[in-house]
Amino acid sequence: TCVLxxxxxxxxxxxxxxxxxxxxxxxxxxxxxxxxxLAEWFEExxxxxxxxxxxxxxxxxxxxxxxxxxxLTRRKSALDITSLPGKLADCQEKDPAKSELFxxxxxxxxxxxxxxxxxxxxxxxxxxxxxxxxxxxxFDKMLSSEQVGTLITALGAGIGRDQINxxxxxxxxxxIMTDADVDGxxxxxxxxxxxxxxxxxxxxxxxxxxxxxPLYKVERGRSERYMKDQAEMDLSLLEEGSADAKxxxxxxxxxxxxxxxxxxxxxxxxxxxxxxxxxRAPAFAIEAAAMAGALSPDADGNVEKAADLLNQTADExxxxxxxxxxxxxxxVFQRDVRGVTEKVVLDSALRVSPDAKRLTxxxxxxxxxxxxxxxxxxxLGDKRxxxxxxLVDAVLDAGAKGMKIQRYKGLGEMNPGQLWETTLDPDxxxxxxxxxxxxxxxxxLFSRLMGDLxxxxxxxxxxxxLDAEIDA
Numbered sequence: 345t346c347v348l349x350x351x352x353x354x355x356x357x358x359x360x361x362x363x364x365x366x367x368x369x370x371x372x373x374x375x376x377x378x379x380x381x382l383a384e385w386f387e388e389x390x391x392x393x394x395x396x397x398x399x400x401x402x403x404x405x406x407x408x409x410x411x412x413x414x415x416l417t418r419r420k421s422a423l424d425i426t427s428l429p430g431k432l433a434d435c436q437e438k439d440p441a442k443s444e445l446f447x448x449x450x451x452x453x454x455x456x457x458x459x460x461x462x463x464x465x466x467x468x469x470x471x472x473x474x475x476x477x478x479x480x481x482x483f484d485k486m487l488s489s490e491q492v493g494t495l496i497t498a499l500g501a502g503i504g505r506d507q508i509n510x511x512x513x514x515x516x517x518x519x520i521m522t523d524a525d526v527d528g529x530x531x532x533x534x535x536x537x538x539x540x541x542x543x544x545x546x547x548x549x550x551x552x553x554x555x556x557x558p559l560y561k562v563e564r565g566r567s568e569r570y571m572k573d574q575a576e577m578d579l580s581l582l583e584e585g586s587a588d589a590k591x592x593x594x595x596x597x598x599x600x601x602x603x604x605x606x607x608x609x610x611x612x613x614x615x616x617x618x619x620x621x622x623x624r625a626p627a628f629a630i631e632a633a634a635m636a637g638a639l640s641p642d643a644d645g646n647v648e649k650a651a652d653l654l655n656q657t658a659d660e661x662x663x664x665x666x667x668x669x670x671x672x673x674x675x676v677f678q679r680d681v682r683g684v685t686e687k688v689v690l691d692s693a694l695r696v697s698p699d700a701k702r703l704t705x706x707x708x709x710x711x712x713x714x715x716x717x718x719x720x721x722x723x724l725g726d727k728r729x730x731x732x733x734x735l736v737d738a739v740l741d742a743g744a745k746g747m748k749i750q751r752y753k754g755l756g757e758m759n760p761g762q763l764w765e766t767t768l769d770p771d772x773x774x775x776x777x778x779x780x781x782x783x784x785x786x787x788x789l790f791s792r793l794m795g796d797l798x799x800x801x802x803x804x805x806x807x808x809x810l811d812a813e814i815d816a
Contacts, residue, residue, distance in 0.1 A: 409484035432498050433458045437465040445469060445498065445515035446555070446768070449522045449531050452756030457521070460760030461768055467515065469498050474527075475534045478541050479794035492538065503542050510545050518546060519775065521555040521767065523754040536778065537794050540786065547778050556774040557755060557767045563748040570766050572774060577749075578740065582608050585722055585743030591735070594716030607713070608739050611732035614706060617699040618733065629654065629677055629688045630703075631731050635714055637707035639700045641692070644669045651677055656717075657730050 358364040365371075386393040431454070437443045445467045448454045454470025461468055476489040486492050487503070496503050501513040520535050522528035532554065539546050546552050558570035560577045571577040586608050590600040599607055618631050629650075633639050636650035651667035654677060658665065665679045673692035678685060694700055710732065717728040720735060722742035729735045752758065758766070767773050780786045792800040 405482070405484045409487050431470050431494070433461075433463075433468045435461075435465050435467040436463060440514055441516045443467065443515040444517040444519060446519045446521050447471060447495070447535065448755065449528055450756065453521070453523070453754065456756060456758055456760050456763050457768070460762075460764040462764075466768065467498075469494065471495075471531070474531055475538060477534055477794055478538045479790060480796050486542075495538070499543070499546075501543070501546075508543055508545055510549060513546070513551065516551050517553060518551055519553045519555050521557065521755065523756075524557065524559055525753050528754075533794075537790055539778075540780070540790060547780055550777055550779075552778040554776040554778060555767050556776060557752070557758075557763075559752060561750040561752065561762070563750075564746055578612065579609075581740045581743030581747075582612065582736070583743070584747075585739035585741070589720065589722035589739070589742065592719045592721065593713060594718060608735060610706070610709070611735045614703065614710065614732040615736050617703050620699050621694060621697065624694045624697075625690045626688055627733070628657070628731075629675075629690060630694075631733055633675055633690060634700075634703035634707060635710040635731065637704065637711065638667075638675060639690075639695050640704045640707075641673065641695050643704075647675055650675070653730075 352365075352367055352370055354367075355365060355370075356367045358366050433454075435443055442465050444465060446457055446461070446469070448457050448468060448470050450472060451470050454468055457468045457470075471491050471494070473491070475491045475495075476486055478486050478492070481489075487496075499513060499515065499518065501510055502508040518539075520532055522532045539552055556572055559573050560571035562569045562571060562577075562580070569580070571580060583605060586605045589604060590598050591604055591607065592598050614631070614634065618627050618634070621627075621630050630639075632653040633647075633650045635653055636646045637643050638646035638650040647667035647669060651665040654665040655663040658679075662679065662681050665677055667675065667677050670676050670689065670691075674695065675690040677688045677690075680686075714730055714732070717730055718735070720727050720729050720738045720742075722739065723745045724738075724742050727738045729738055755763065755767070765772060792804055795801075
């Protein structure tokens with residue numbers, strides 16, 4: 345091994361930085377020697393050669409992706425509209441702090457939003473189809489996606505943790521506005537994944553929001569009201585249904601007015617807890633066990649009382665339920681109907697679940713209120729109720745009398761005026777600001793649910809399936 349020092353008279357460099365020698369008499373000699381020796385080494389080490397070539401290809405792809413990212417965001421100023429996406433309906437406002445961008449699902453909702461918006465400061469960008477899942481895609485593939493390119497160009501701030509420049513962001517309120525169905529939830533999740541992974545500063549600076557369009561429109565006479573979700577709808581119907589109504593208990597006592605409304609709200613909480621548990625066992629059996637106080641692992645003696653409650657609501661000839669404790673500590677209810685044995689099991693895991701504990705805490709009140717049939721007297725007349733669920737259903741039916749209720753599945757079902765009143769008007773709308781409280785937890789969740797590995801996602805689904813709320 346030797347070190348050879350060669351001096352070149354009058355050297356020529358590629359630039360003022362002098363980081364590259366370009367003298368014509370030196371270049372051929374250096375290139376020839378390097379090529380010859382590298383070729384020999386590659387022939388002797390084919391595996392290493394393949395690895396090096398792979399690195400070169402990856403670096404080239406990264407350079408090409410970076411070039412595309414620069415082209416997507418290269419604009420003379422925030423006012424230059426010549427390079428904006430064709431589907432973007434931009435606003436007139438020049439100040440990004442006063443500008444809003446609504447990202448909507450599909451051309452149908454986009455058309456209504458474009459007509460209903462305030463053109464002065466509200467821009468609308470419809471996205472057709474589902475955006476690419478960036479958790480699984482390479483950077484260059486992501487940039488080749490039409491929807492991703494449209495988003496990057498519209499926002500104007502660049503892409504990637506190292507390339508993004510929030511000073512160039514064209515809108516300081518970026519609002520995701522999707523339908524209230526499964527597809528809408530999926531698109532919203534894909535957009536959140538994109539912003540969290542590729543534009544984290546958008547979230548960190550509080551620029552990302554989720555619109556809360558109403559789920560229901562309620563008409564009574566000439567008046568109209570919009571309800572944000574099922575809970576608001578139910579509470580409104582319960583208030584309406586309990587007004588001027590009364591509940592007569594089995595002991596003859598009567599409940600009306602504010603006391604009745606509070607009683608009905610409590611019954612609704614019981615119904616919701618039962619519905620969350622009904623994936624594990626039939627709802628009617630869970631409710632009877634709750635009313636009898638039999639859900640508690642320390643109250644095995646109440647299982648027959650629960651069977652008696654089941655018999656109260658059973659049809660004649662089918663009211664022969666019996667109850668016992670299984671060897672595993674669960675509740676078993678059984679009856680024979682026309683020679684066929686029907687068996688219902690509430691396992692021990694259900695009895696110690698959080699919802700079962702909540703129901704157990706209310707057991708004494710439930711037993712006193714529904715011991716025998718109570719009678720609800722409302723707008724639809726008198727109705728016998730044996731359970732909290734039956735009471736809630738009776739009040740909801742009474743509250744809905746005379747109402748025209750429309751459930752919105754998609755934003756495209758709203759006309760421009762309705763969309764402005766409910767979702768676009770800053771004085772009336774409801775927005776959720778997207779925040780990340782625990783970075784490690786958010787990273788793990790995005791990787792688990794949106795990544796390539798199937799096993800972690802399947803484990804998550806199995807662990808949480810029984811707690812899922814299914815919108816049928």
